[in-house]
Amino acid sequence: MGSNELRPARPGGQDGEAGAEAGPLPVVLIGAGKVAHAAHLREIRDLPGTVRLAAVIEADPAHRAAALAGFPGTVAADDLKQAVQAGARAAICCTPWWTHRDTVLECLDLGLPVLCEKPVSLDPAEIDELIEAERRSGVPVAAGYMKRHDPVVAEFIAYCRAHLDTGRRIAVDLHDPNAPHLVDHLMPYDASPFGPQPPPAQEALRRALGPAATDAQREAYARGLGGSLIHQVNIVHAILAGSGRLYGQLLGSDQWAGGSAVACRWRPADGLLVDAAHLRLPGHRRYRETLEFTAADSVALLSMPSPYARDEAATLTVDTWDAGSGLATRRIRTAEPGHTGFRRQLVDWARALAGDPAAPPMPGLTEVREDAAAVREAALRLS
The missing domain is CATH 3.40.50.720 (NAD(P)-binding Rossmann-like Domain)
Known part of the structure; x- marks a missing residue:
């Protein structure tokens, strides 16, 4: 060292x-x-x-x-x-x-x-x-x-990996107000309002995406993809570890609502789709994040609050079915509030x-490179 x-x-x-x-x-x-x-x-x-x-x-x-x-x-x-x-x-x-x-x-x-x-x-x-x-x-x-340090997230990753051979879809959905009220009460000064990227960021984005990239692609890369969904891409990569990757398996990416919404779809394996969407919704007062893993005989739903929240915790709900008996089971796991991923x-x-x-x-730089490659490819595919 x-x-x-x-x-x-x-x-x-x-x-x-x-x-x-x-x-x-x-x-x-x-x-x-x-x-x-x-x-x-x-x-x-x-x-x-x-x-x-x-x-x-x-x-x-x-x-x-x-x-x-x-x-x-x-x-x-x-x-x-x-x-x-x-x-x-x-x-x-x-x-x-x-x-x-x-x-x-x-x-x-x-x-x-x-x-x-x-x-x-x-x-x-x-x-x-x-x-x-x-x-x-x-x-x-x-x-x-x-997020990777939350034990509920770790349990979700472990469950998905254990059932990956029968996995059919991973769906990621973020409803993000991205508004000052989420952090104002934690700040000793007014949080900066949502606004355009400053000139140094714009120049960095030009280098990262190349001269042919559009303003819309650079904005999506900095915000919805690289600023937010890269967290969930990292979780998906942790699930796929040794079994596949997202880069090179992109089926398509879209941007709509004036650039405030972005979504991607990958097919990392023949039987598995990964869908991810980030929606900036200032009118929503609460941040909402879900990851749902659907397998042949089970569904695991991970729900997470705002990463800055201390009075809430991640929750994992696993539903399974027995085709022979017709019986279903539901297991719910959560963590004590206050013990945040940051902590x-x-x-x-x-x-x-x-x-x-x-x-x-x-998580280290090798994961950073894999995650950035996936979201960069998605940004460059936006039309």
């Missing part, structure tokens, strides 16, 4: 927190925008035995001050070298997605393991560059697929960096 190598710690305590004798993982938070305030900072505050905020890097003075509030002793660092001097031994990257490449490369150069928010990158060339830098440095990069992600990441052999594997 370079000059800032983390010493092994042993997990313990509630929700897998690192034991007090091992000490929490000292991190630098890079970027103090919406996802930092609505998710990471409040989880760090509630996990004092697992993660310690050693430093914050944020150019906006008001955002920086808000991030430091409640964290006495945390350093407002101007750069990563200063954060390392303040004691940071790992980094959480929450900067805009088009800046991730430079930020992650700098972290790897300094020997800092990184947990990078999604999308890590939407540019295949950048992802390959990051993979090579990770290999060369020996410092791990974890992708911020926090479990931080716990799992800290355990992995501490060398805990029982820590679950962290």
Whole structure:
């Protein structure tokens, strides 16, 4: 891990927190925008035995001050070298997605393991560059697929994999208000309104999709596909692991309602279809996300609340039928509210960096590349 190598710690305590004798993982938070305030900072505050905020890097003075509030002793660092001097031994990257490449490369150069928010990158060339830098440095990069750390999601993936030979369809449906009310109550300042991509993002999208891509394709890639559905594509890839892939198996993709809705269809195996749709619906007050796996004799339905919600949890409902007896069974699994994917992600990441052999594997850059390839192909197929 370079000059800032983390010493092994042993997990313990509630929700897998690192034991007090091992000490929490000292991190630098890079970027103090919406996802930092609505998710990471409040989880760090509630996990004092697992993660310690050693430093914050944020150019906006008001955002920086808000991030430091409640964290006495945390350093407002101007750069990563200063954060390392303040004691940071790992980094959480929450900067805009088009800046991730430079930020992650700098972290790897300094020997800092990184947990990078999604999308890590939407540019295949950048992802390959990051993979090579990770290999060369020996410092791990974890992708911020926090849904994968929810035990109910893990159970859904396991069920689908166990019944994949009789699987017929995976259907993904997102109703996303993408509105400030989802996070306003979690923010110390007004959340940025939904608006056009800033010029640096537009330039990054041109590089990622190539000069022939249209404005509509770039918008869909940045928002509905690369910004949202890439999470569910990652879940589908986890289900298909070793049994197929989405890239190269695209049947078609569509965009409608002025670009606020996008859908894709893949056929990764002869007997299996994957349908995924993201609908931006500002008039809906609640975020709604479902993944439904239909097999020959069962249906597994995964329902998830807003990723920022703490008073709700994912629910898995499995219906099975016995053709001989005609009897049906229904099994419902849910998790305790408050133990969010963001929280479990931080716990799992800290355990992995501490060398805990029982820590679950962290999604990494190889998965990022596979997921981005699938949604990029879908974006380029939009007419």
